[in-house]
Amino acid sequence: MASKLLRAVVLGPPGSGKGTVCDRIARSFGLQHLSSGQFLRESLGGGGGECPREAGALAQQYLERGLLVPDHVITRVMMTELEKRREQHWLLDGFPRTLGQAKALDGICELDLVISLNIPFETLKDRLSARWVHPASGRVYNMDFNPPHVQGVDDLTGEPLVQRQEDRPEAVAARLRKYKDAAKPVIELYKSRGILYSFSGTETNKIWPYVYSLLSSRIPPIHPEEEH
Numbered sequence: 001m002a003s004k005l006l007r008a009v010v011l012g013p014p015g016s017g018k019g020t021v022c023d024r025i026a027r028s029f030g031l032q033h034l035s036s037g038q039f040l041r042e043s044l045g046g047g048g049g050e051c052p053r054e055a056g057a058l059a060q061q062y063l064e065r066g067l068l069v070p071d072h073v074i075t076r077v078m079m080t081e082l083e084k085r086r087e088q089h090w091l092l093d094g095f096p097r098t099l100g101q102a103k104a105l106d107g108i109c110e111l112d113l114v115i116s117l118n119i120p121f122e123t124l125k126d127r128l129s130a131r132w133v134h135p136a137s138g139r140v141y142n143m144d145f146n147p148p149h150v151q152g153v154d155d156l157t158g159e160p161l162v163q164r165q166e167d168r169p170e171a172v173a174a175r176l177r178k179y180k181d182a183a184k185p186v187i188e189l190y191k192s193r194g195i196l197y198s199f200s201g202t203e204t205n206k207i208w209p210y211v212y213s214l215l216s217s218r219i220p221p222i223h224p225e226e227e228h
């Protein structure tokens with residue numbers, strides 16, 4: 001097992017806790033955490049990021065509206081990133097999200113496990129509408145889970161926080177429906193291969209011990225289990 005590189009994916013709707021779970025897995029097991037949304041956002045800043053600049057400009061229009069970026073754009077970004085990490089264990093956060101993306105991924109690797117986060121619709125709606133950001137830095141707060149020290153202002157700069165267009169309650173429901181339609185065939189595909197592991201609940205902290213124990217059966221932890 002030591003020489004085999006782990007290829008894992010975390011699937012879940014917006015706000016389901018993919019980023020939170022992936023951070024913890026990366027810390028506990030030493031996997032590279034590769035977030036498609038993060039690569040896209042970095043590219044928007046122009047330079048700095050590793051995603052090609054044209055892809056970034058194109059992606060911006062979709063990101064702002066909470067829509068899925070076209071398959072060929074995100075697939076190109078992810079293939080470039082994965083190519084650089086052939087020798088590392090990795091964990092994908094937010095990719096693949098459509099059947100077309102899943103097929104592209106099949107072309108370059110064989111996945112070992114897929115974690116699917118099943119979070120009730122109402123919980124997702126509440127979480128996403130509680131998210132506020134500091135536009136200049138991209139720092140993200142959640143009014144329930146990780147609130148700023150002072151309500152409505154960024155911890156480091158003291159500047160005002162704003163709510164993203166796509167996190168406004170009226171936009172959230174439409175976003176979640178679209179996600180579900182696109183993701184259904186992806187989930188079916190991995191289920192039929194016997195590599196899908198679904199976790200249901202309303203709290204990341206309660207799901208985490210199960211995810212940890214699944215991962216432990218595949219790869220030795222580099223850090224003992226953390227409470228959070």
Ligand code: G5P
Pocket residue numbers: 012013014015016017018019020021036037038040062063066067068069070074093094095096097098101127131140141142144145146202203204205
């Ligand atoms: P992203 O960046 O992949 P989303 O919208 O899928 O963005 P997001 O918002 O990043 O998902 P997440 O990673 O699933 O959510 O969840 P998270 O950030 O860990 O947790 C969400 C919030 O809830 C946080 O504030 C967290 O602190 C809080 N939270 C976590 N657990 C709990 C809990 O137990 N309780 C409470 N109360 N709170 C909790 O993609 C962004 C955009 O990029 C494009 C799309 O335009 C997308 O909209 N994109 C793609 N387009 C096409 N194909 C792809 N593959 C794409 N990937 C990205």
Ligand code: MG
Pocket residue numbers: 018019035037093094
């Ligand atoms: Mg995320």
